[in-house]
Structures are given as C-alpha cells and as structure tokens.
Amino acid sequence: MIVTRTPLRISFCGGGSDLPSFYKRHGGHVVSTTVDKYVYLSLERSFNPIATSLKYSTVEKVDSVDEIKHPIFRECLKMHNVQGVEINSTADIPSGTGMGSSSSFTVGLINLLRAYNGNFSDRRFLAESACEMEIDILHEPIGKQDQYAAAYGGLNYYHFKKDHSVEVEHLALSKELKDTLNKRLVLFYIGGDRSASTILKEQSESDERKDEATKKLCSLAIKLKDDLKSGDIDSLGKLLDESWKLKREITSRISNNKIDEIYDLGLSNGAVGGKLLGAGGAGFMLFYAHEEDQTGLKAALSRCRDIPFRMECEGSKVVFNDQH
Secondary structure (H helix, E strand, O other), X not given: OEEEEEEEEXXXXXXXXXXXXXXXXXXXXXXXXXXXXXXXXXXXXXXXXXXXXXXXXXXXXXXXXXXXOOHHHHHHHHXXXXXXXXXXXXXXXXXXXXXXXXXXXXXXXXHHHHHHXXXXXXXXXXXXXXXXXXXXXXXXXXXXXXXXXXXXXXXEEEEEOOOOOEEXXXXXXXXXXXXXXXXHXXXXXXEOOOOHHHHHHHHHXXXXXXXXXXXXXXXXXXHHHHHHHOOOOOHHHHHHHHHHHHHHHHOXXXXXXXXXXXXXXXXXXXXXXXXXXXXXXXXXXXXXOOHHHHHHHHHHOOOOEEOXXXXXXXXXXXXXXXXX
C-alpha cells in the first residue's frame, strides 16, 4: 500500500491574478498558506492485473482506464500508465468549498502514481504536472495557485510571471508570530458548495474594470508579503477586508445576501477583516480577530460551524509506502 497526504490551502490576497488570462498580460501575485486539513489517497495492487477500482464520492470499477468517468483519475492513470490498482480518496473538508481541494487531489494523485512507479517527485515538478493536467489537458478555467500551494506547503508568496514561470518565496515567521497568527485566524463553515470553474470562467473574461481590480489585489498581496516579512501580522486583517471588497467588484457570483450578512456580522462583532475562501458563492468564511474578541465573534456566528485549524508547512508527501 502507498498513501499520500496533501494539504488544503487558504488564500489571503491576490486570488484571480493566478489565472493565465491575467498573469500572461500583467503578472500575478498571491500570498497563501496551507493548513492541517488534508486530502488522503491510498493505492493497492488489484488481484486482477487489469481491473481498476476507484473509491471517492462514488465507486468505479473498470477493466479499461479509458472507461473511467472521473476525468482527473482517468487522465492521470493514462499519463502514468497505471492500471490494475485500487485507489481510495478521502478528505477532511468537503470539495467545492473554496480550499483548493480539486488541485490538492490532483497533486496528491500524481505523487501517489509516481511513487507507485518508483519515482521521487520534487515540489516544483508536482506543481507543474498538476497545472499541466488541470489546465492544459482537462482545460479547466482555473489558475495555478492551488497546485503550487498543495505541492510546496507552508506560508508562501507566489509570483506568476508573464512567461508562465512561477517564483515561490517562503515567508518564514518566528515561532511566536506563527503561533499568534494561528490564534487570530478564525474559520467558519457557512455551508453550500459551488463550481469554482463556473465562477472563475466569468472572472477570466477580462475587461478593464476587472483588470484594474485584480491589479489592486496584486498590490495588496505584495504589501502583505512585505508586512509579514517585517513581522506585522496585524496588517493581514485590514488587507483581507480590502481584498474581499475588491473581489466583490470582479464578479457578482462571488457573494450573495447570506454571505454579505455573515461578513457584516463578523466585522460588527470583533473581526478586523475577513473573506470568503476560494472562487466564491459558498464554503468557508475566514476572519482575522484578536484573541479577546473571538468569544463575541463566535457567539454572533453560532449558526455557522467553527472549524479549528493550524497552518502547516509540509505540502504533499508520501506518508506510507510498503510496496514490494
């Protein structure tokens, strides 16, 4: 058996600038962190050398990889010339809720299949392979930040360059600052799910207004990177608020009356700032709040589920491999 564990991510600033339609013209800038919520994938050889069994939200059993309905499973197995296996996928967080689970799944699956074939995978290779799979092969209208976050892990600044290359800078915080930041980030599950690709497709349809708002998001990401490097973690609260207001200008689909109500309730009960995670429409709301203000914040949002979490720094890894 082989098992991979791949983290989910929280994007702080710059989301949307990682879309090819934007960064190839202007360059993109994102600051994000991975957290201790994971996608797990396990693989065992099938007794039948040609039969492939997949267990995720449903079960598929096929005699030919071409018969697989799940597009990422199908194309990854074809790319790595793997069949006659049983693969099981589980996750700590539901898919379609804004924490990059689809790309974490892709990164983890590529890591799993390469380990099965006896290959070591470095972080950049995993990120680039996942981008190739999702964007170039499957033509998903998505960006690159989720694949890089899942592969690299940690609190990072990403510069998506016009030539399609990606610069990754780890933002190293002292243990004291990291502990404080962990304490001040509060995550609520507000329910629902959505298709990120539908929202991102609208966002990628560029016009001057969207471009200007996204350029401002890039500026906020660069400022956040600089502030975190100087030890100013309180800057995050204000920048999250500015970022959320800008994101709402880019696409009408990102928010709705329920989301606006929850956000306003958070800000009026102790939060400095916050944002809805991911492409929008549903999922998780993140707030930055000082420790002394969190009791009131959680009481005001008691209808939402408080999700404890901490930042993690490892990225996708093979956690078990007893293949013989």
